[in-house]
Structures are given as structure tokens and as C-alpha cells.
Amino acid sequence: MTTFVDRVELQVAAGNGGHGCASVHREKFKPLGGPDGGNGGRGGDVILVVDQDVTTLLDYHHHPHRKATNGQPGAGDNREGKNGKDLVLPVPDGTVVLDKNGEVLADLVGQGTQFVAGQGGRGGLGNAALASARRKAPGFALLGEPGEGRDIVLELKTVADVALVGYPSAGKSSLISVLSAAKPKIADYPFTTLVPNLGVVTAGATVYTIADVPGLIPGASQGRGLGLEFLRHVERCEVLVHVLDTATLESDRDPLSDLDVIEEELAQYGGLGDRPRVVVLNKVDIPDGKDLADMIRPDLEKRGYRVFEVSAIARQGLKELSYALADIVATARAAKPAQEATRIVIRPKAVDDAGFTVTKEADGLFRVRGEKPERWVRQTDFSNDEAVGYLADRLNRLGVEDALLKAGARAMDGVAIGSDEDAVVFDWEPTMSAGAEMLGRRGEDHRFEAPRPAAQRRRDRDAERDEAQGEYDGFSPF
Structure with a gap:
């Protein structure tokens, strides 16, 4: 049964x-007290956190699908929905x-280091x-936004100062x-070691970690044996120790x-040419081994x-070896620059950045891409x-309609907002910006208008009846 896993594919x-x-707020003697709908809660994030007590990715090998909880919807009386609970996934130190x-998203080294692998969706207003x-x-x-979902790969690269390499x-x-x-x-047959082993060595005032990397044979870098599977574990080491068998049969x-x-x-494999090397001639207690070593x-x-x-x-010869390795490790640590304070890099947008793009595709479809338009579409209840x-007013204020006109869009041309997977496609009308008028004084709820006199209500009712009758007879009195 597998007990050590150093590479997994994870769906978060x-x-x-x-x-x-x-x-709308309602109470006795005050039937229309104003809007009181609360906001929805934020969805939970998926967070990877380095935990020193975790040494393998085995748990994610067996359970590769991980999902955080959703935010709760808002309610009346200005009650906001409960935020979703973040899903914290512990990973070993050295997880990439x-x-x-194959693009590196994060290199997690050091206890407590975090990376948000999936951002929770915003709650709707x-x-x-x-x-x-x-x-x-x-x-x-507004509808709540869907949470971010992605497929990621976790690779464990052992964090050790010294790596022991050599034949099985x-x-x-x-x-x-x-x-x-x-x-x-430990056994007397090849490939006894199937997982990297870590140990802590104390030599004088220096404490360092040492790793046994298994499975290196000819062709390991091309996938033969177990070498390619474990070569990544030597990448972080400060010194490579070649363990040579002087008594091989x-x-x-x-x-x-x-x-x-x-x-x-x-x-x-690459990337290891600058690491100092040490050669250990092992098994010199055997007479033939000692002769060959000499x-x-x-x-x-x-x-x-x-x-x-x-x-x-x-x-x-162990004491001399451990102190020599300690000197090399101490020298390498001293040569490293002091860790700088975390820098926040601010990249302001260009002054002419509209926040979206409009492109005409080969099939004549106009596609709108941008963070704001796509988010607004996800938040809209199209029923x-x-x-x-x-939504039409927001897009117009952002300048989407003007951009469509400049791109050559005409009435009834197809427009898609978003990517192919989740795009909203519609036939564009240049008068889209008149959405308020088309919907009949949108934004001025008639329930809050002052009561009209009875005579005015009768005149309005008669006018609506005459207009409807005229349209029914084939003409309009207006």
C-alpha cells in the first residue's frame, strides 16, 4: 500500500x-417601509498552508476533490447571509x-506559508x-458570484541541506x-528505499538535515527506475554527497x-551544476572495499x-564526515543574502485602459472580455x-456600447460577454442604454409614489381602456 506520495493532481x-x-420592509400601518434586502455571504476560500507535521501528499492522492462551503443568501430586515467557511489544506514544507x-503558482517553504488556491465568490448585493x-x-x-475552481498540481520537493545520492x-x-x-x-537488495528519508544531524553548533534520495540508475532522468520520480527532492539541497559502494558484487x-x-x-536533470560535491567511499570495513578505496x-x-x-x-569515519558537511552547510547559509521584508508591487493600470476589450471574431460575433463586464454578467438575474x-446601464456607463459601435457592430449583431465556456450571447440593440425607459421608469418604484386623486385615477383608467380598444380596432387614438 502506498504510504508516501510526492505528486498529486488536485481539483479545488x-x-x-x-x-x-x-x-420590502413591511409592518403594521406601514406596508411599504423601503427596501431591506440583505447582502449574500462570501464563499469560502481554498487555502494551502505549510504544516511541519505533514510529510506526504497521500491524503490528497486518495481525495483529490476539495470544495469550500458556500455563502448563505441574504434575507429581509437587512439580514446578511453567513460567509462560507474557508477550507484550509495542510501541505508539507517544500510543496510547489x-x-x-506546468506554470509555477507558488513555492511554499516555511511553517505557516499560505497560498489561496481558490478564491471564494463575492456575495450578491x-x-x-x-x-x-x-x-x-x-x-x-445581485446574484452571488461562483467560487473559483481550478485544477492544480502539488509537487513535494524535500527541504534538506544535504542529499545522499548513489546507486541502489x-x-x-x-x-x-x-x-x-x-x-x-535497510536490506541487502536493490530499491529497498522507495521514499526519501529525512534525518537531522548535529555537528558542533550546526544542525542540518540530510535526505536519502532513492532509485538513481542509468536513465533515471528519462524515467527509468524511480530516479525521475525523486530527483526533484535534491533541488533544494546545499550539498550533494555521492555515496559509492567499494564492495559491490x-x-x-x-x-x-x-x-x-x-x-x-x-x-x-539540470539545475544542480553549482552545488558542491562530496564523495563518500562506503563499506571500507570490508578488506576488498578498503583496497579499492585506496x-x-x-x-x-x-x-x-x-x-x-x-x-x-x-x-x-562518520565524525569527520558530519563535521565537514556541517562546515559546507554553514558556509552556504552565510552566503545567502538576508531575507528582505515582503515587498508589495503595485502595477497601476495604463491611463487608456478601459478595463475591457471588444474583438470581432471570424464568425462575425463580437466578444467582450474584461473583469467587470464578466463579473456583472455573473451577478445578473436574467429572469x-x-x-x-x-446590467445594460452598467455596461453603458463603462463604455461597452461605444466600444461596440467603434468596432463596427450594428443592430442585431451577435455579442458575447465572457469566454466560450460561460459566455452570455445576445443580439445587440444600440438602444440598449435606454433600458430604463424601455422598462417603464425603472428605478422609481410606483409603490412609493404619492396616492393619486380618485378623479385622476379614473381618467388614467379610461385613457388606458380607450388606447387598448383603439389598438384592438386597428388604430390608435394617439
Whole structure:
């Protein structure tokens, strides 16, 4: 059964915003007390948070679909809907977040580091918030926005100072077990280690972490064996330690060729050429191993490597190795620049940025794209004529109608607002900006008009009857 997972595909969906409420206050002796519809609640976010107690992505491998809760709708009496609860997903230190195209969205290093993977939808405004001097009692409210949904990839890159690399059964697990308190599985067959093992080493005043990276064989960078699956775990290390087996029983292998093969795989993987290298000749407690170590050590030193002869089983040469690695790690840490305070980058919009674009497509359709127009469309209840008129007025004030005219749009041309997946398509009328007049004094609710005298009501009723009768007979008296 799988116990360690370092790469998963995750589908996250933030919560939808609650709809606003369209309500008119009513009480005894005061039947029309003004709009009192409350706003909808905000949808919950999906947040990734680094947790030191989490070491694997196994939970997300079994449950790849995660959704935050929705905001609640508003209600009358100015009651706002409850916000959705944020969904907090703990991830291991060193988790990299990528989109489905492989672009890095976030690199999460350090306890408590957060990334909002899915933004919750805004709650819709109730008619109380939409009321104004011109629109005293709106008969509509805005819908809540849908929460952001996306497919992301989580990759775990082990955060360690030292990485042990080498052929299977070179003694990496044995070495990490005696240098630290780690207890990896150790056996006398290849590919015993199936997951990276982490240990903490204390050498004098320096404390550093060491990782055993399994599965490097020829062709690992192209996917052979387990190497490609775990090579990402050496990317954050400050120093690479080649563990060479001086007592291998395979006749076609020797420590120098093993070193060349592993270096070639690291070069093919890329990005590791600047890391200092250390060579550890392991299993020198065996007579043949000691003899071979003495033979190849001069060649390794000629190549510029620092060489240490050790035996993990007999615990020989470990102190010198641990202190040497501590010196390299301390030097690398000192060379790093001090962490700067978080900078906020402000990129103001260009003075001629209208906030939207209008393009004519090959099929003659005019497409409007922009944050505001698309958000307004999502918030509109198209079953409510007044809400549609409100959307028309907002688009006109933004300049969408003028832009359509400049782009060559004519009456009854097709216009789409949004992307192909969720676009709203309609036949455009240049008089769209007259939505208030078309809907009959929208924004002045007739329920709030002063009562008309009885005689005036009779005259208006007779005029409406005569007009209707004239239209029925085929002519109009006006």
C-alpha cells in the first residue's frame, strides 16, 4: 500500500457567494417601509498552508476533490447571509503548486506559508444596498458570484541541506541511520528505499538535515527506475554527497563509473551544476572495499572532490564526515543574502485602459472580455427585467456600447460577454442604454409614489381602456 506520495493532481473549488435578497420592509400601518434586502455571504476560500507535521501528499492522492462551503443568501430586515467557511489544506514544507500547464503558482517553504488556491465568490448585493436617490426601491438583487475552481498540481520537493545520492544498495540508508536518528528500511537488495528519508544531524553548533534520495540508475532522468520520480527532492539541497559502494558484487560496476553515471543523470536533470560535491567511499570495513578505496581515492581527488572513507556498519569515519558537511552547510547559509521584508508591487493600470476589450471574431460575433463586464454578467438575474436593465446601464456607463459601435457592430449583431465556456450571447440593440425607459421608469418604484386623486385615477383608467380598444380596432387614438 502506498504510504508516501510526492505528486498529486488536485481539483479545488471555492465556495459560491450567496445571493442578495430583494425585499420590502413591511409592518403594521406601514406596508411599504423601503427596501431591506440583505447582502449574500462570501464563499469560502481554498487555502494551502505549510504544516511541519505533514510529510506526504497521500491524503490528497486518495481525495483529490476539495470544495469550500458556500455563502448563505441574504434575507429581509437587512439580514446578511453567513460567509462560507474557508477550507484550509495542510501541505508539507517544500510543496510547489503548479497549474495544469506546468506554470509555477507558488513555492511554499516555511511553517505557516499560505497560498489561496481558490478564491471564494463575492456575495450578491441586496436591494437595500442597491437603493439610491434615483432607485428608491429596486425590485431586484445581485446574484452571488461562483467560487473559483481550478485544477492544480502539488509537487513535494524535500527541504534538506544535504542529499545522499548513489546507486541502489550503495549504503545511503545505512549512512543516514547512523548520522541521524532516522530509521529507514535497510536490506541487502536493490530499491529497498522507495521514499526519501529525512534525518537531522548535529555537528558542533550546526544542525542540518540530510535526505536519502532513492532509485538513481542509468536513465533515471528519462524515467527509468524511480530516479525521475525523486530527483526533484535534491533541488533544494546545499550539498550533494555521492555515496559509492567499494564492495559491490556486480562485475560490470566500479565506484568511478558509478560516479560518472550519477553525474550524467544529474546533468540531464539540470539545475544542480553549482552545488558542491562530496564523495563518500562506503563499506571500507570490508578488506576488498578498503583496497579499492585506496586505489581510486587519488583519482577522485584529482577531479577536485573531497573524499571520505567511511563504514556505516562499523561506524568508521562518520565524525569527520558530519563535521565537514556541517562546515559546507554553514558556509552556504552565510552566503545567502538576508531575507528582505515582503515587498508589495503595485502595477497601476495604463491611463487608456478601459478595463475591457471588444474583438470581432471570424464568425462575425463580437466578444467582450474584461473583469467587470464578466463579473456583472455573473451577478445578473436574467429572469428579472429590471436586473437586465441595470446590467445594460452598467455596461453603458463603462463604455461597452461605444466600444461596440467603434468596432463596427450594428443592430442585431451577435455579442458575447465572457469566454466560450460561460459566455452570455445576445443580439445587440444600440438602444440598449435606454433600458430604463424601455422598462417603464425603472428605478422609481410606483409603490412609493404619492396616492393619486380618485378623479385622476379614473381618467388614467379610461385613457388606458380607450388606447387598448383603439389598438384592438386597428388604430390608435394617439
